[in-house]
Amino acid sequence: MQKAAIDQRSGFCEATGIYYSKREHVKLPADPSLTxxxxxxxxxxxxxxxxxxxxxxxxxxxxxxxxxxxxxxxxxxxxxxxxxxxxxxxxxxxxxxxxxxxxxxxxxxxxxxxxxxxxxxxxxxxxxxxxxxxxxxxxxxxxxxxxxxxxxxxxxxxxxxxxxxxxxxxxxxxxxxxxxxxxxxxxxxxxxxxxxxxxxxxxxxxxxxxVSSDHYGRQDDTAALLYSSGTTGTSKGVILTHGNFIAQVRILTRVEEIIPWALRVYMCIIPMFHVYGMAFFAFALLAKGSTVVLQQKFDLVETLRAIEKYRITHAPVVPPVLVALAKSPMVQKFDLSSLVSVGSGAAPLSKEVMDAFTKRFPHVYVSQGYGLTESTAIGANTATAEEARQYGSTGTIASNMEFRIVDVASGTPLPPNQRGEIWMRGPTIMKGYFGNPGETAAVLDREGWLHTGDLGYINEDGFVYIVDRLKELIKYKGFQVCILITSYGDRICRY
Structure with missing residues (x-):
């Protein structure tokens, strides 16, 4: 595909119906025996x-x-x-x-x-x-x-x-x-x-x-089975390979940004049993030499104390934590000047919350993102402070990933600013659901597209917006619960 056929602003190619990432392509290791x-x-x-x-x-x-x-x-x-x-x-x-x-x-x-x-x-x-x-x-x-x-x-x-x-x-x-x-x-x-x-x-x-560090396994071997509600609401084992995680590490750590990775100190409140907590804090950051400060569960005072004590620079959190940072008077009692970036997932942040946070922390930018367990937590994200100012957006398409926005009724790929089901394709997409070929075939087609069940659109500047679910409600412990999109992989924050 020649670049001339791709709209450089949105990343959309009318000939293929595909939205291509506008970010630099990341070279992935070719060695098939790499774990x-x-x-x-x-x-x-x-x-x-x-x-x-x-x-x-x-x-x-x-x-x-x-x-x-x-x-x-x-x-x-x-x-x-x-x-x-x-x-x-x-x-x-x-x-x-x-x-x-x-x-x-x-x-x-x-x-x-x-x-x-x-x-x-x-x-x-x-x-x-x-x-x-x-x-x-x-x-x-x-x-x-x-x-x-x-x-x-x-x-x-x-x-x-x-x-x-x-x-x-x-x-x-x-x-x-x-x-x-x-x-x-x-x-x-x-x-x-x-x-x-x-x-x-x-x-x-x-x-x-x-056990030799060079032994046991290939990139296409299964590394993890992570359980997800998937697109149907029933829990299934998502097969993620060594290659999926290797690609995820390379894509997430492609940019050095202002602070070198080895000088970054991350606060880990996100559970490591979750795809994002695992893939980011247990894998990606270790490949780059960052320091990870672990907290078993969120407690505002303890989190603030840890940020101050360990000079935390980056803190991926969920929206209620970010709201607390923006509005709680307790924040004023601690020195949080080391913070450079706060990541947020589980739901788009409102302009009101973003404005309140920015007013209190003018030197900190808020990154947002979108991903699923089935995509090893990769999909779209905001990579800069400028991108983070696109309120309601989960960012632009990640390196090496492709999106389609598909009309639910006809299956026709849609151009910018038209809503449809989000499909994703790339090196982080799961191998399938464990022991469940029927469910796998329902969401992963022969061309490698993952049918996410999420409704959204991509605007003329290539920013991804999530607006709804094909099936909005599922049962959780006997209750009907609204599904929320999260950059941490699954669609429910169960912590």
Whole structure:
């Protein structure tokens, strides 16, 4: 396709009915045997002494050198525990440093990560474990009552007195020791349906020789099964490959902007079990050497304290958090001068909120975006302060991505400023829905177009606007809930 056939202002080509990204095309790695962990740790130059993760609550941290060592040591430990390439490992945990380590370690040993919300019910968790055919569980002692029984269990931390008190169990051995001894722990878990278990700290001592950083996998292998309501409202396992995540990392980190990536400090409030939290905070930022400050759940005062203490430069949030930053008097008590950018998803921000935020933080620009679990959180986003001033827009089409706006009745591609269903195509689009060829065929056509079920339009300047859903309501825990579009992948903020 010659550039002359593409309108340079909107990116629309009348001959093909396709909107092309106006951004620079990103070159993707051609090596078919490249895996995501190998790409992150061996295809980027990052200072090993730089800080990768900080736990906001405890101040605990992990350097990039330590992160790499732990990822491949834990991967070796998982292999020694019996995790095989292609096995599905379910992670149930809030944000933590070991969560990030676990994700990459699972993929480094050739296995597949599936994640779920710790707030889910035991029935919901069991359903996902069954549907994904999970063979192992990685979780915390406090979450044991929610876990499906009989599956081998990997605990991310040792049991302590607080864990047993949380579970309503007294144990005399804890009067003498801060942690349960191995025999007592084995008996405790066996009685609760977990005859086989391991602990993160023990598996971390495994010999790394059993897992080579250059081994186990190809770009087209499945890296994760992330569950999404999809376009029909029923939860399905979205198959995302190593190649999907590698493309996502390259597309998200294509621009250096004002602050070099290695000097950026990000606040991570978005759950890492969600596609955006995972792909951005656990993968993309690590490839570029940024520091990620982790918070388990949002608390305004604790978030403000962390921004001040750790000199946060970037803070992706959801709209209620941004509204609080714009309007809460509590904000005045903290030094937030380090902030450069705040990202917002889940719904377009009103001009009123944007104006209020800009008035309080004139030096901070607000980025917005649009993506789905099925597109590895990639679609459209605002990349500059100027783009962010397009109120109501989710930005312009991301690098390497193509859009169509299609008439719902006729299937005809539509030109700028006409509303229709949004279709997306590009290197981050999912492989399909796990074990569900019918649902896959319904949303992913033979030409590679993902039919999103979202209604919107692209204006004459190439900005994407989301206006509605083909089916606006779904059931969530028995209630009819309005679906909201989020740049964090799924269409419901469940946190």
């Amino acid at each position: 995501l962990p190998n790409f992150i740790f061996h295809h980027h130059s990052v200072d090993p002494t730089a800080t990768a993760y900080i736990d906001a609550a405890t101040g605990a941290s992990l350097s990039y050198g330590q992160l790499k060592t732990q990822v491949f040591s834990f991967a070796a430990g998982l292999s020694s525990f019996g995790v095989q390439p292609g096995d599905v490992v379910l992670i149930l945990s809030p944000n933590s440093i070991v969560f990030g380590v676990s994700l990459l370690a699972i993929m480094a040993c050739g296995a597949i990560a599936t994640t779920t919300n710790p707030l889910n019910t035991p029935l919901e968790i069991a359903k996902q474990a069954s549907d994904s055919q999970a063979k192992f569980i990685v979780s915390l002692p406090s979450l044991i009552p929610k876990l499906p029984k009989l599956l081998p269990l990997i605990l991310l931390k040792d049991f302590d007195k607080n864990d047993l008190e949380h579970l309503g169990i007294a144990n005399a051995s804890l009067e003498r020791n801060s942690e349960l001894d191995r025999h007592t722990l084995a008996s405790f878990l066996a009685k609760r349906g977990f005859p086989r278990f391991a602990i993160f700290s023990e598996l971390l001592q495994s010999e790394r020789s059993s």
